Amino acid sequence: MPISLQPHSQMTAETVAEYDVVLCVGDTTFLDYGSIAAKKEGYGAIGKGGNGLILHSALAIEVEKGQSLGILWQKLWNREPKQKLPKDETPTQKKKRQAAARKKARNRPFEQKVLLQVGRSTHHCRKSCK
Numbered sequence: 205m206p207i208s209l210q211p212h213s214q215m216t217a218e219t220v221a222e223y224d225v226v227l228c229v230g231d232t233t234f235l236d237y238g239s240i241a242a243k244k245e246g247y248g249a250i251g252k253g254g255n256g257l258i259l260h261s262a263l264a265i266e267v268e269k270g271q272s273l274g275i276l277w278q279k280l281w282n283r284e285p286k287q288k289l290p291k292d293e294t295p296t297q298k299k300k301r302q303a304a305a306r307k308k309a310r311n312r313p314f315e316q317k318v319l320l321q322v323g324r325s326t327h328h329c330r331k332s333c334k
Contacts, residue, residue: 209275209278212274212275213274213275213276213277213278215274216264216273216274216275216276217276219264219273219274220264220273220276223266223267223273225267226264226265226266226267226273227264227265227266227267228262228263228264228265228276229262229263229264229265230260230261230262230263231260231261231262231263232258232259232260232261233258233259233261234250234251234254234256234257234258234259235250235256235257235258235259236250236251236254236255236256237255237256237257238253238254238255238256247282248282248283248284249283250283256282257280257281257282258280258281258282258283259278259279259280260277260278260279260281261275261277261278262275262276262277262278263275263276264276
């Protein structure tokens with residue numbers, strides 16, 4: 205979590221402690237910099253063809269009025285930029301390359317997978333609310 209958000213998250217956790225029931229809502233926001241030429245390099249793929257950063261957040265919500273109590277946790281990250289594709293690639297080569305990429309993605313350590321970020325959000329909500 206960014207250092208600047210820690211005081212806010214701490215205050216939110218203290219507020220949450222005053223309630224019997226609080227919703228912890230996870231959100232993923234894609235910050236798409238694809239149309240900004242100066243930001244095209246160094247960011248990874250997002251959504252469907254975008255280029256930018258991914259922000260995972262856990263927001264505390266008061267149940268009865270639906271009022272936001274604040275952010276409990278946040279993580280900003282980016283995927284590795286995709287490699288440039290060969291221009292003279294044949295359909296057979298493309299199929300082999302895509303199969304190898306899928307196999308590599310399946311074999312990634314759990315710590316590198318997007319689902320883990322959602323799990324971390326839930327973990328931090330439980331930890332903050334105890």
